[in-house]
Amino acid sequence: MSRAAYPKHLTGRKLVGRSFLAALIFLALFTVGCRSDRRLPERLQADFSRNTSDVLRLGLYGDVGDLSPIGHHGEYDRSICNLIHAAPLRIAADGSLEGDLFASWVSYPDETGRLIVDGIWKQDLKWHDGTQFDPKALGFTFEAMRDPANASPYAALASEVVDVAPMDRGRRIRIVFPGLSRRYLELLTAGLLPPHLLEGKTIPEAKIERRVNASDTFASVETGTSTQVLYTEYPVGLGEYRLADRKRGMFMELEAVHGAASETARPIFRRILVRCHSQFETLLNDFRQGRLDWMPVPSEIASKIEELQIPDARFCRYPNPSFLFWGFNMKKAPFDQMQVRTALATGIGRGAVRSKIPYDGTILTNMRISATATEAIVENAPETAQEAADLAHLLDGTGLKDSNGDGKRDMNGKPFAMKILVNEENLVRKLVAEEISSQLRRAGIDASVEAVSWSDLLGNRLVGDSWDSFLLSFQLPRSGNAVDLWHTPTASITDSLNYCGISDPDLDSILEQLDRWPEKASPSTYLGSISERLEAVRPGAFLFRPADVAAWHTYLSGPENEANIIDMRPSAWQKKGGNGGAAVSAGSPDTR
Template structure:
């Protein structure tokens, strides 16, 4: 009897470990038919699963599994059908979308054109994400399966912007039913349905059996935030998780050389930047910002923090983004010149300041290097670490002096890479956390946004980049590569250039 009891307890324990961990190598070596849970880990927790409430990467990486958009980005950034099976553009300001029929939301409601209108109108009313479709003037329901989107001016990048994760189509009934708590009860049409959110621990999703492209191969997805990068690496090595995003520092070489896991690394559309609150002294002084830019040795940051997985930047947008120019200024490291600029700004003996970071090891390491480099010109900088939600809220309000953050040109177009970070209409949570305002830049960005002449757009964006690199409201540390580590039994996982990796189609290899 004791032997049987031990056997039962051992069996129950193994089932518990399998369900809670999902990605254990022990489970992977068993019967593939019973492995139906994939565990994915990121460096921070999602802030909200309401696509109109936030635009951070961690939230989007979860929400893209739950929602669909009218159009989507293919593997090469091309626009492909989503909830709209086709569309036409009779003129530069009008796009008519024809919706797929029979698509259902996770609550059983059928997708209708009224849901599309509701979602895009709600997006336009959101301070966090309205800028993404700011040119949209109206959304009109033609019939239950047809929607007309009209822009105020011709806008060549409209389809790219409607493929953005925040342009998710939601169910009007569900949004109104949950009200202010909708971000914790999301309802989409996507391949995975929301199940639960245990704050600080995990978000659980399950496959949508009615998904219009077919049910996902893996039944359950668990997103687990593991803030400390080394712990994410250990979790992959031990099989505690199946996929880890954004492996950092020396751990990248460690996993590259580990033949028990797969390490993927590719160029991305991502940057890291050091920002200045230009509404606060002394950062309202351009020479102070230029002095700091001249005191930074980007090569040290690329070598020490990115371990060579990055290249020196001369703009907010990298070479893979439409509109990038090589003619913008890349700041050169020169301590004596930095001291001279600081003296000209009225701070010959430097000053004290504080830089905000969130719980991100790369940003912590950048801040430590920056702290040492600025000390060389007399600037005494204190590093303050905030929890991710408090960090986003505080920088949106403008409570900070300096900060480190990132941006991804998700659409692959300069409008998205420049407008949110630089235009004076996007102060705070919409993207412009440096509170930078330059009427000339505002004008150039609007002219480029409203043009359908791609060559004209390139010239306008080139001028923006040249001006902004001189004004330096943001210092770009590098153009970053992106990576993920995964167990060897994972198939069909691909890195998305914009960083919002899809799990639909990912499956476990058969033994």
């Protein structure tokens, strides 16, 4: 993967402009009714209006994007992909690995230090189109990940796979990886691609045949015929639900596949319906009227929505896996000095920084890493005020002093200035950077913000040595295995995001123990030590961790046990009771 690509542990552009949208959304909620010219097909209108125990009705603010299992996934894409696709392994609720398409599996090192994974496939596997499963799908998926034309976030890891060898007439398979790293197992948790539909095609542009049923919403296509559709929009998978029907920007209809490989028990829900809303007021109205069981809530207006006191509604805040980080160039003076980094990281007033961020979340003073995000779920938690340390006083002890009385600090007798690099597409990040630079200027540092394009920031600026600091958001994997974020770059780390230049043997040792597979201890054994070591090294300032907010009706159980919204598995939820398929009752006037 090139540096200018979009690494899977780096978040950048999704939240652009939402601070301005929040006020518009809130105004619309209370000044106008719900307007929508796009109506659902009659059969789905009826389905969303009935609350039954075997149909789950989800609402989304926006749409589901890329449904390729090897693509870049947005806010809702991964959870839908987890329903449609299946992989050799999957991540369990506690963060451990368990078989999905594998009936059983073992992993072990060989005599040369390579990681071997032997898996036995489940029997009678079939794709959603009825085609018999061919074990070559795993090798085909790895090849697609490696292909630059597919721009897969798995490309770097997939390029290191040594061998994929079917055995025992395809009933078993052996995968050989070059080293004992748990990161390679991420490849085995990505859904498989169907070679019989995609061989010889570039995945983002690949089209497949789809037979049109009487219930489908394709315009001007005769029932019983076939039409060409994009695979990324109408995927065929091996998961416990198949995509029965879809109209972009409106809805998705998923049907349970009885006997699916990824099924561990009889499906709780016969169907999962997803209603996509371009306007939040229509989403909220459907939820209030009982036409939806669950919905996400924009965190910038979540508190206001809670004040509506919707009957039988529960709100929950999930810690987002990302964190906002002000990083320093430890390869450049004076940021190579621990005293300077400590003064900057601890002296910034985080309360003022927090005031520039419109989202729910938690102020950070250090990076507490947990093995699973469920440990940190916060519900209706008030914001904690953060008192600023005396930045000027802390800087006085670093050698950065005003030697000529001009109000600006010097370094080795020369004027000292520093820049904060941000990506120009992200408004909130620019506002935070301006607040930090304002505090620095008041403390005597000639600070400024430089906004550059995303490709220039990652592809050129941060790979050099001349920059001072950056403001970015990084995303932690659920296991907390951030070896590519903080480990000293080595040949085995093919896509290092250690822009700060951290090189600490003690931290490297802990990260290597955490990354090692087969594991000698659970991830939680190492995570506290990593947090402590990061605080000792001070590569930058951990500033903020956002929260994602969701609401659901109290008859629904399961969402409260999810680690986060991105990885939620709605197929495991359950409805308590239901009303036997009767039409929903209106809790407030329907303005649609």
